[in-house]
Amino acid sequence: MNSSLVEWAAMVRAILLTSLVPFLIGAADFTVGSATAGSGQKATGYVAVPAGVDVAANIPVIVVNGARPGPVLALVAGSHGTEYASILALQKLAQAADPAQLSGTLIILPLINVPSFAQKVPHLNPVDGKNMNRFYPGRPDGTQTERVSWAIAKQVVEKCDYLIDLHGGDLDENLRRYSYLATTGKESQDSVSRAMVLAFGLDHIILQDFRTPVAPGAGVSITRFAAGLGKPCVTAEAGHAGISDADDVDSLIQGCWKVARHLKMMTGSVSQVEHPLWLSHVSVVTSELDGVFYPLVGPEAYVSQGMKIGYVTDYFGKKIWDATSPIAGVVLYIGAVPSLKKGDTIAHIGEIEK
């Protein structure tokens, strides 16, 4: 080919790639697990995780395939199956989502840890005793938590452009709403994540550092895994102690919609949180012994270093230990139930960024 023909061919190819292909992708079916949604459609199904060293799992998934092309936003909740407000938020959001109004695709997993939800077991997957937000990318031949993590890593995280992971206070946690912003050191990715977190709208934001080393072969949270693949992320928490307050549920639903609007997947303007309280570090207070826990502060209380935040009695009611705050800061969550054993978390205290 002569040079003008080469240029012409390159130009045609560029036009095809930039204009035609997105429409072709937009018009195509989008499949996650057994849910296949055509353009402008919504579908439900399951991500099937076959039995291995333990029982099989079926993770419910909703695909909302927009009528117009755009990015893929994954919304996940319920890796801790008794953080109910976050699970109900994604159920309601999936019901309300209208593919006709959407540019791009939502992949919604409202409940990752079905056994935890069904059996009312906080923190862990009762099938294998593992935390379902610590083992990404998982492995195909591990225990159920690892196999589920592997399936979600392959079928959801790798397929999405952006990810929001919803949590909240678990059955035994009295929690104040907050979100996390993680630094990866990749400037353009971090600035997108920052804008997403500010669009989400919660006004307490904990700073995380994903540049800290991870032991070889060790699993990580879903957002840390996604961020490692270059996907901007938000983690947000609302809800507490087994209660699903309408305000908590709504704050998570509205946060997801605001991020979708910020990403131009839906029309409408988004105002960002103007003056969030940035929290630079979280101190964890754990119990030094078994006993009965009595909180002395609530979530969002400002505490000074050394201040009493609760106490522990023996089973006869005699006080045996004072829980004190190791730092000055704000109570992000505090134990919500009397049950307590040595090593259990009593509180998370956020240190205010100077």
Ligand SMILES: [Zn+2]
């Ligand atoms: Zn959680």
